Amino acid sequence: MAGSGPKPVAPPAQRSQGSELLAELLQAQRQSTLAMHEVRDLRAKLSRRSHQMQVLQHVSEILAATSKGGQVVSVVLEVLAQEFRCPRAVVWTLEDGGSGYVPKEGAGLTRAEWSALRLPAPNPFPDMPLVLFQSQWLDPPTGGAAFATLRGPEGAALYFVPFEHQLLLMGFVILAMPTDRRVEEEELDSISILQRQTAISLYNAWLFKDLSEQRDALQRQTLELERVNDALREADQLKSEFLALTSHELRTPLTGILGFTRLVMDGLYDDAEEMRSMLQDSYTSGQHLLGLLNDILDLAKIESGRLEVHSTPTSLGQLLDEVKPIAEAYPRKPGVELVWSDVSGIPEVMVDPSRLKQVLLNLLSNALKFTKEGTVSVVVERHPGVIALLVVDTGIGVSAEGQSRLFQKFAQAEGGHAREYGGTGLGLVICKHLMGMMNGTIILFSEGMGHGSTLKITMPIA
Numbered sequence: 001m002a003g004s005g006p007k008p009v010a011p012p013a014q015r016s017q018g019s020e021l022l023a024e025l026l027q028a029q030r031q032s033t034l035a036m037h038e039v040r041d042l043r044a045k046l047s048r049r050s051h052q053m054q055v056l057q058h059v060s061e062i063l064a065a066t067s068k069g070g071q072v073v074s075v076v077l078e079v080l081a082q083e084f085r086c087p088r089a090v091v092w093t094l095e096d097g098g099s100g101y102v103p104k105e106g107a108g109l110t111r112a113e114w115s116a117l118r119l120p121a122p123n124p125f126p127d128m129p130l131v132l133f134q135s136q137w138l139d140p141p142t143g144g145a146a147f148a149t150l151r152g153p154e155g156a157a158l159y160f161v162p163f164e165h166q167l168l169l170m171g172f173v174i175l176a177m178p179t180d181r182r183v184e185e186e187e188l189d190s191i192s193i194l195q196r197q198t199a200i201s202l203y204n205a206w207l208f209k210d211l212s213e214q215r216d217a218l219q220r221q222t223l224e225l226e227r228v229n230d231a232l233r234e235a236d237q238l239k240s241e242f243l244a245l246t247s248h249e250l251r252t253p254l255t256g257i258l259g260f261t262r263l264v265m266d267g268l269y270d271d272a273e274e275m276r277s278m279l280q281d282s283y284t285s286g287q288h289l290l291g292l293l294n295d296i297l298d299l300a301k302i303e304s305g306r307l308e309v310h311s312t313p314t315s316l317g318q319l320l321d322e323v324k325p326i327a328e329a330y331p332r333k334p335g336v337e338l339v340w341s342d343v344s345g346i347p348e349v350m351v352d353p354s355r356l357k358q359v360l361l362n363l364l365s366n367a368l369k370f371t372k373e374g375t376v377s378v379v380v381e382r383h384p385g386v387i388a389l390l391v392v393d394t395g396i397g398v399s400a401e402g403q404s405r406l407f408q409k410f411a412q413a414e415g416g417h418a419r420e421y422g423g424t425g426l427g428l429v430i431c432k433h434l435m436g437m438m439n440g441t442i443i444l445f446s447e448g449m450g451h452g453s454t455l456k457i458t459m460p461i462a
Contacts, residue, residue, distance in 0.1 A: 072201045073104045076194065077173060080161065081107045084183075086175045088150055090114045093171035093202060094121060101171065108176070113149045122169065133164040135183075135191055138174070150176055159183065161191060165199035170206065250292060253285035260285070295426045302433045309352040309437045313462035316380065316387060317343040319353055323360050332368040332376075339377040346380055349387050349459040351438045356459070359434055359442075362427045363391040363455050371395035374452070386440075386458045398446040398453050406444055407432045431457075 073091045081089045088108035092101040100121050106114030120126060128142045138158040143150070151158065156176040163171045177183075183191070260282035269275040301307035320343060328338060349356075367376040374394030381388040398406065407428055428442075435442045439460050446453035 072198060072205060073171065073173075076198050077105045077107055079194070080173060080175060083187075084159075084175055084181055085178055087156065087178065088152055088176040089173060090117060090150060091171065091173040092117075092119060092124070094169065094206075104171075109149060117146055117150070124172070133162055133167075133169070135159070135161045135188070135195070147174075150174065152176060154179065161195060163195055163199040163202055165196075165203040168203070170199050170202040250289065253289040253292075256285035257282050257289070295430060298430050299426050302430065307433070307437070309355050309434065311350050311352050311438055313348040314351050314353045314356070316346050316349055316389075316459075319357060319360075320378070323357055323364070326361060327364045327368075330365055330368050333372050335373055336368065336371050337375045338364075338368070339375050341377070341379045343380050346382060346387060348462040350462040351440070351459050352434075355434045355438065359431045359457060360389070360391075362431055363457075366427060367391050367393040367395065367453075367455070371452075383458070386460055388456055388458045390454055390456045392452070392454045394452040397449045397451045398444065399449050403444055403446060407442075435459075 073093060077089055077091045080086065086107070088106075090103050090106045090109065093104050094100075095102040098121060101119040101124050103114050103117045125138070125142050127144075128139060136159075138160050140155075142158070147158065156179065159175045159177050161173045161175065162169055163173075260278040263269065264275055264278055264282075269278060298307060320340065324340065332338075364376065364378070371393045372395065375392075376394075377390075377392045379390040379392060381390065432442050435457055441456075441458045443456045444453060445456065
């Protein structure tokens with residue numbers, strides 16, 4: 001048959017050209033696939049990088065807005081724990097005056113667990129050679145049993161992120177990383193940025209805290225200086241008043257002594273009885289003057305530490321018998337009665353009898369001086385281990401403000417009464433010191449002006 005011959009065969013050049021075209025197509029397809037994978041990887045990296053930048057910007061805004069170290073570590077720990085999906089993490093800061101690192105915040109652990117992880121400074125891991133200012137994986141032995149809770153039952157690897165500023169390790173965080181989690185290169189860059197920001201924030205918080213403490217200390221010192229200055233001004237004013245009162249108190253009896261003595265010397269009296277009265281008045285003025293001088297000398301001895309007491313077992317009944325005639329002779333307003341309680345059965349007290357007599361006479365003198373009508377009573381009470389003696393009067397009383405300054409040097413309960421009733425304001429101050437030296441106490445009770453007052457002294461039973 002005419003058309004039954006063999007089929008025509010393509011020339012070799014055409015077959016070679018088709019193979020090359022097919023190879024080129026396959027190569028283009030592979031390159032396109034690789035490019036698509038690279039684009040996808042780049043997009044993923046770009047997405048992660050964009051997320052990291054957003055996180056860093058958010059953290060930066062928070063850190064810039066706070067000056068408290070506690071808020072700084074809370075934010076940093078939350079960000080790192082979330083970004084690396086850490087089951088556990090703890091952040092430490094430099095505390096205790098730079099002597100140690102104190103855990104400030106933890107994640108995945110109870111407060112009792114992470115708060116016990118205190119570490120020394122300047123190297124928190126003395127058993128491990130550590131480049132402090134570089135993030136790194138910690139060797140399994142690091143921290144020993146103390147880090148067992150941080151590693152957890154799965155034995156997680158620990159990643160160390162330091163916060164260094166000006167060659168000072170301000171703090172660090174240790175992350176328990178999941179077993180399938182590794183730190184990527186772009187994450188290292190983000191961690192480095194976060195490290196610098198955190199370190200600066202911690203340093204600023206440390207400076208702010210230090211400045212705040214210095215400010216508070218300065219305010220306390222200022223208040224203390226103001227208080228001392230007020231006390232000095234008050235003491236100066238009281239001392240000026242004291243000098244004025246003392247000069248008046250000394251001049252009055254001295255004038256009386258000189259006046260009565262001159263009258264007797266000039267013979268200006270009618271008979272011996274009148275002369276005796278003048279001499280008696282002169283003697284009384286001398287006794288008053290001597291008492292004032294003794295108060296001043298006693299106060300000087302107290303302030304110099306040279307005043308001594310010699311406590312011995314003393315019969316309170318016998319001592320009151322010696323005090324009674326002296327107190328009965330004290331001047332008082334007409335109708336004011338001096339009442340003495342029964343002291344039978346009262347045991348001996350351990351006091352210096354002469355000094356206790358001085359205290360009692362001072363209290364009685366004051367009570368009689370400030371009582372215009374009514375009574376001044378001496379009451380004795382027995383309490384466990386002590387005997388209490390009360391001088392109760394129905395006099396002018398003492399205001400709450402006066403009670404607060406009654407036992408101060410150069411002060412009287414009511415300043416205006418100094419002129420009306422006389423006195424230097426030293427008697428009760430001396431009494432307080434004497435009772436303290438005899439292991440006793442002295443306290444004043446008064447319901448206010450016009451309600452009388454009670455002075456109570458206590459003495460130990462011998």
